[in-house]
Amino acid sequence: MERAKRTLAVTTQKGICSRPNPMVQRFKTNDRMFRYNRLTTNMFTDTLESGLKSVRQNKHAQIFVVPPNWTKAYAMKRKSDAHHCLSSLFHDIGVPEMVMDGAKEQVQGEFRRKLKDAGCHVHVTEPHTPWSDRAELAIRELKRKTRRQMTASHCPKRLWDDYLKLMADINAHVVHDNFELDGQTPHTMLTGNTPDISNLAEFGWYQWVKWFDEKANLPDEQEVYGRYLDPSRGVGNFMCAKILNKTGHTIHRSTFRALSREEEDDPKEQEMRKAFDQKIEQVL
Incomplete structure (x- = not known):
């Protein structure tokens, strides 16, 4: 009996309810x-x-x-x-x-x-x-x-x-x-x-990224520009993230990467990023 009292003192019993006899209605099922x-x-x-x-x-x-x-x-x-x-x-x-x-x-x-x-x-x-x-x-x-x-x-x-x-x-x-x-x-x-901060530490807010577009038509590149937003919640795996695409829509992807130094310095790539931002300004 003493052990039972000590057990009750260090535990909770939130589910115990009165059990009338005779029972006149169903017990509540909310848990x-x-x-x-x-x-x-x-x-x-x-x-x-x-x-x-x-x-x-x-x-x-x-x-x-x-x-x-x-x-x-x-x-x-x-x-x-x-x-x-x-x-x-x-x-x-x-x-x-x-x-x-x-x-x-x-x-x-x-x-x-x-x-x-x-x-x-x-x-x-x-x-x-x-x-x-x-x-x-x-x-x-x-x-x-x-x-x-x-x-x-x-x-x-x-x-x-x-x-x-x-x-x-x-x-x-x-x-x-x-x-x-x-x-x-x-x-x-x-x-x-x-x-574990893996999904927070690798990319920064609105950082340029390239994500893999499975639906890209030939001869378009499947690696396309996007802007990193934040980790996804309730979609995909732990490393899945929300990315802003060129149409102003948010997509959820785990296959994306940061830009290389060559891509950052390439004039052609810079023009593509400029066009991306101009499009976003129009739609958002």
Whole structure:
């Protein structure tokens, strides 16, 4: 009996329910509380709003933050889609304790129901105290970095959501000069796992690449120009990436490469890249 008590003290029993006799209805079959990894940390969340719809018609992004430097961003068309971002977070990372403001789309409806079903403890911050929500501070920093990169790379502004997601992921997977992290990445401190950054480290935002076009017609080259955006999510293998093609569409490919020095310096290749950029300016 003593061992049983000690076992109960160091385990959870989230699935145990009352079992009436006689049974008058079916037991609930929702098992969301068992599906996900559990995180023993506070996570802050808030909604970022953009003044420009992206290529994929996104106008908002749900931002998740764990101090000191872990961030995750999910783009969405409407604020009411925030609950879909929550489902993705639970699947990708796990279930934390959530700290958020009293925004309607977060404290009501599907968002709140999914928090409850997953057994996620919620703390709502006091109104008019933005300094108590670390997500708001992170949103300001992400906006600043996104604006700066949009200008530096000369990319279409309607790609803001792709860069935002990439920037948040990079932020979570690099070492910061922060005493709390003890030389580890924010992702390691949050999950306890050493991350593999192969899909983040090899290519930079809007970098020129050549990808293999299986549908190219003779005598056209099968290696064609594109712009690297960010790693794919839910498509292809771990190294699959989103690439902007010459028609302004995003494709998912794992067969692509960086340019050689000869290709960078070749006047003919430079003209091809110039024509590519001019086409993108027209369509985006």
